Amino acid sequence: xxxxxxxxxxxxxxxxxIKGMEVTGKELVTKKVTEQYPENRDTLQxxxxxxxxxxxxxxxxxxxxxxxxxxxxxxxxxGTIQITTKMVDLPNGKKKMKLEKYMYDLGSCTFCDLCVLxxxxxxxxxxxxxxxxxFRREALIKQLNYLPEKEKPAPAPVAKPxxxxxxxxxxxxxxxxxxxxxxxxxENKSENKENK
Numbered sequence: 237x238x239x240x241x242x243x244x245x246x247x248x249x250x251x252x253x254i255k256g257m258e259v260t261g262k263e264l265v266t267k268k269v270t271e272q273y274p275e276n277r278d279t280l281q282x283x284x285x286x287x288x289x290x291x292x293x294x295x296x297x298x299x300x301x302x303x304x305x306x307x308x309x310x311x312x313x314x315g316t317i318q319i320t321t322k323m324v325d326l327p328n329g330k331k332k333m334k335l336e337k338y339m340y341d342l343g344s345c346t347f348c349d350l351c352v353l354x355x356x357x358x359x360x361x362x363x364x365x366x367x368x369x370x371f372r373r374e375a376l377i378k379q380l381n382y383l384p385e386k387e388k389p390a391p392a393p394v395a396k397p398x399x400x401x402x403x404x405x406x407x408x409x410x411x412x413x414x415x416x417x418x419x420x421x422x423e424n425k426s427e428n429k430e431n432k
Contacts, residue, residue, distance in 0.1 A: 282364045282366060283364065284364060285364075286364040286366065287347040287349060287362040287364070288362060288363050288364050288365050288366045288368060289340075289342055289345075289362065289363055289365065289368055289378070290317075290340050290342075290345070290351065290352075290360055290361075290362060290363075290380065291360065291361060291362070291363050291380060292338070292359060292360060292380045292381060293358065293359055293360065293361055294383065298383060300359055300381065300383075301357040301358065301359035302335050302338060302357065302359040302360070302380075302381065303333070303334075303335065303357060303359075304319055304321040304333055304334060304335035304336075304338075305356065305357075306319050306321075307354050307355060307356060308350075308351035308352075308354060308355055308360060309351075311350045311351060311354040312350065312351055313346065313348065313350065314344055314345075314346060315344070316340060316341045316342075316344050316345045316346075316351075317338070317339070317340055317341075317351060318337075318339040318341075319335065319337070319338055319339075320335075320336045320337040320338075320339075321333050321334060321335055321336055322334055322336045335381060337379060337381065338379065338380040338381045339377060339378070339379055339380075340377070340378050340379075340380050341376060341377050341378075342368060342376040342377070342378060343373055343376035343377070347362070349362065360380070
C-alpha cells in the first residue's frame with residue numbers, strides 16, 4: 237500500500253465517522269416522543285390512510301355490494317383472497333352467480349391495495365384498526381361476508397294494461413270505415429277527369 241492510498245483511506249474513514257456522529261448528535265438534541273400504548277388507546281390517532289385489514293362495505297340495510305366477480309382475487313399478487321360462488325335461481329326463472337364465501341388471509345396480505353383499487357363495485361376497503369395480533373396463524377384467516385345473508389325483496393310484478401271496454405272497441409272499429417271514403421275520393425276525381 238502506498239502512502240497516498242493510506243492517507244486517502246484514512247480521510248475517508250474520518251469523513252464517515254464525522255457523518256455518523258452528526259446523525260447521532262441530532263438525535264441527542266431532538267425532543268423525545270414516547271407513545272404510552274396501550275394506555276392511550278382512547279386518544280390514539282391513527283391515520284385514515286393506514287391499511288390494517290380488508291373488510292366489506294355494508295350499507296344501512298345490511299347489504300354488501302360484492303357480486304363474486306373475482307376481480308380482486310385475480311389481481312391479488314400472492315393469493316390472499318379466495319372467493320367461492322354458487323348459482324342461484326331468480327324468481328323470473330333465470331340463474332345468477334352469487335357470493336358464497338369471501339376468505340381473506342391477513343397473514344399473507346402485503347396491504348398493496350390492488351384489490352380495493354380494482355374492485356368495479358367498490359365493495360371492499362381497508363380499515364385502520366391496527367390491533368390484529370393473534371396467537372394462532374389460523375385466526376388470521378377471516379371470512380369477510382360474516383353477516384347473515386339477507387334476501388333482497390323480489391321485484392314487484394309489472395301491471396298489465398287493462399283491456400278496452402266494449403264501447404271503445406266499437407268506436408275503434410268504426411274509425412277506419414269513416415276514413416276509407418276519404419281515401420277513395422281522389423281516385424274518383426281522377427276517373428271523372430278521364431271521362432271528360
